[in-house]
Amino acid sequence: MSKIKYYYDTETCKYERVKIKKSDVVINALGFLSLSMVIAVGMVFVLSTYFASPKETALIRENEELKLYYDLMQEQVASMDDMLDVLQEKDDHVYRTVFEAEPIPQTIREAGSGGALKYRNLLESDLANKDLVVGTLNKIDKVKKKIYIQTKSYDEVMELARNKEDYYAAMPAMQPVSNKELRRLSSGFGRRTDPILKVKKMHYGTDFSAERGTPIYATADGTITKARKDFSGLGHHIKIDHGFGFETLYGHMSRFAVKVGQKVKRGDVIGYVGNTGKSTAPHLHYEVHVKGKAVNPINYFYQDLTAEEYEELLRLSSIENQSLGSYSNR
Template structure:
């Protein structure tokens, strides 16, 4: 039963009954409702903050697991990149050096990302973790490209290894005339005094002094590509050995081969003479590898002992006059 409330009226000196209007009741009810809603909202916020629902707990757990897996994935990518870098280093500085193959340019080894539109479909989805996912996919894609380039490099190395015996037979690895005692070596590679002009000029091969008619030998297996007379080199023969190697034999007296003929290392291809710009009977011999003229002495390792090779290198370094150009 509701309590009846009174108040003391000073004018009538009597207790009068308090009458509550409908408006007051409605206002009081709305006020109470507002307070309940406000406190309920605040309580729900506090509860959700400190007491998440089971679904929220599950989502939080899944998010933590995903972040942990992401960190592991990043470490795996870094480890794989380190392993790949090691393989690239061995490929560049060991295998390619052994087989005398050109290095792979770094801009090719580093492999581009494939264009800015490669992951456009992913970007269009506006994912909440867009940068994280996009960055990871770019790293994986670049790693995949680097690995592909490395596998292609190994394919080339395998092919070169299969041809190693052919390469060893083709390389110009002996002296072009009989010279066991090294006494026929006259002038080396580098700037030398020109025998006719009497000025220093680049001598692109080495000279072997020998009597006219001394046999000249092919220094490696190959195919004769030039048999001709040249004003400077006189009678000359050029042999293409493959694998980027060409040898030139100049100032010859006579030829023993024809253009297009296959020759083997040690085969007589002609005789020593003094044709062209020459001041005495001798052989001018050159080694050309991939278009660049090399010091022939560095290839005389197949018919010399280590001691003889050192002596020949020292003789080749002396700045004397050449016998022809």
């Protein structure tokens, strides 16, 4: 119940009842409402500024979790990148070096994969952290590119490894006749005195003195490309194509144990020592050709020889003596 107010009227010397106008009531009500609204807006402002709502609190917590996962993802990408760098280092300086292959150029290893243009739609979107997302995607793309290149490199190294086995099998790596005491090497590669013309001429192989009928061995895997019976020059001789640019020639043989087109393995008997052609004594004239050029066979005699035995063969082959055959019609 509202309180009735009075005032003292000096003219009537009486207390008169205060009469409130409707306009005053309206003004007072509007004033109260205005003050209430100002206070309410202020409270909402303070609450929204300094206190988070439950929904905002949940979003803040979710963002913190996403940031944590993002940091973990960044660390994993960086770790993968570091591991790939180690693999690339080993690939270029160990594996590819062993198989005599050129390292992969850094320009290829570090080639891009589209860059920002690849994510143009994402950059043009309204995503709040689009730069962060695009940066991470670019890092992942680079790692994926490195993985792809490294995988292809390992495929190449594996192929080189398989070829290397074939390469070593094709290399003339043993002496063509049994020479355990190293005494059968009678004349080496280089300028030697021709036994018939008595002048120094280029001797394109190595001569092994041996009794007639001594077995002659293929010095590497290959295919017989020539088995020719001749009565001059090299006499009865055989040529083997080993692949990878290697060819070997065996001259002055007495007879053959193989035929043209036959495949042989290192150590197979291909014929026997003789004295055919321009030969002054039973012996084997042996040549090694690499990509069509005659080279010193002694450089390939490494199988079943100790370092000391190899040094002795080098010494014997370097003696400028007389060869056992003449090749004026070569």
